[in-house]
Amino acid sequence: MRVFVTGATGFIGTVIVQELIGAGHQVLGLARSDASAQKLIDAGAEVHRGDLEDLDSLRSGAAQTDGVIHAGFIHDFTRFAEVCEVDKIAIETIGEVLAGSDRPFVVTSGTALVNPGKLATEDIIPPFNPAWPRASEQTADAVADKGVRAAVVRLSPSVHGDEDRHGFIPIMVSIAKQKGVSAYLGEGQNRWNAVHRLDAARLFRLALEGASPKARYHASAEEAITVKSIAEAIGKQLDLPVSSITSEAAAEHFGWFAQMAAIDCPSSSKWTQEQLNWQPAHSTLLTDIDNGIYTQ
Secondary structure: OEEEEEOOOOOOHHHHHHHHHHOOOEEEEEEOOHHHHHHHHHHOOEEEEOOOOOHHHHHHHHHOOOEEEEOOOOOOHHHHHHHHHHHHHHHHHHHHHHOOOOOEEEEEEEOOOOOOOOOEOOOOOOOOOOOOOOOHHHHHHHHHOOOOEEEEEEEOOEEEOOOOOOOHHHHHHHHHHHHOOEEEEOOOOOEEEEEEHHHHHHHHHHHHHHOOOOOEEEEOOEEEEEHHHHHHHHHHHHOOOEEEEOHHHHHHHHHHHHHHHHOOOOEOOHHHHHHHOOOOOOOOHHHHHHOOOOOO
């Protein structure tokens, strides 16, 4: 299969490209810079110049291929509503090209807000939340109604592994260094789920090959890891004290990250594993932290 991949040179996209090529697929990767283009060439992929706001480049890339993985997203939280709209329009634009073709289209979402405080499962479709305006799942469903095998991969809040520089664990490490303490909120028993980026990449490939329209697949290798245990592992690596922070002090300590530090989002991938024969095999989040990949 010839596959168009957006976000092809990002932290996850890079290994998606490697996974696809390793499985015998051809990859056409979206690149907005010469450095990104060279990265794709070095990986054995074809280069398609453009970006998520260049709709003509998205149409052209989708038209040339047998399926699409949309792993790109502009991670600028200072204009989050705006970049969510960019994401929505990008999905709609690609979907228009694929309409009526039954070609697979895998869209990226997340598990964090699927069922806050309770176990998230693939059958749960949360209502649109204006406070979190990313509409990738709703847009993918609308595309599926037009005759596209559009499915969603929901990523864990922590997609971890080598070269993770901008995810939530690096943010926690940075805050700990700045404040001189590795902190968690309250008793720290709120839970995240996690996945190694190589396991996530394999799931994207399996979802592309076996996508069912409107399916949600969970890239959750570990269902529940307490934020306290994450903070303790970071504190150990940085040789810093570990401490509880009250909810009143959260904004001052964590800044914009306070909401994420407080979220409780366990997530199951039982159905995903059964449907796609996906078996996570790589290191756990705490193992990666203990091995020092975030504190070197």
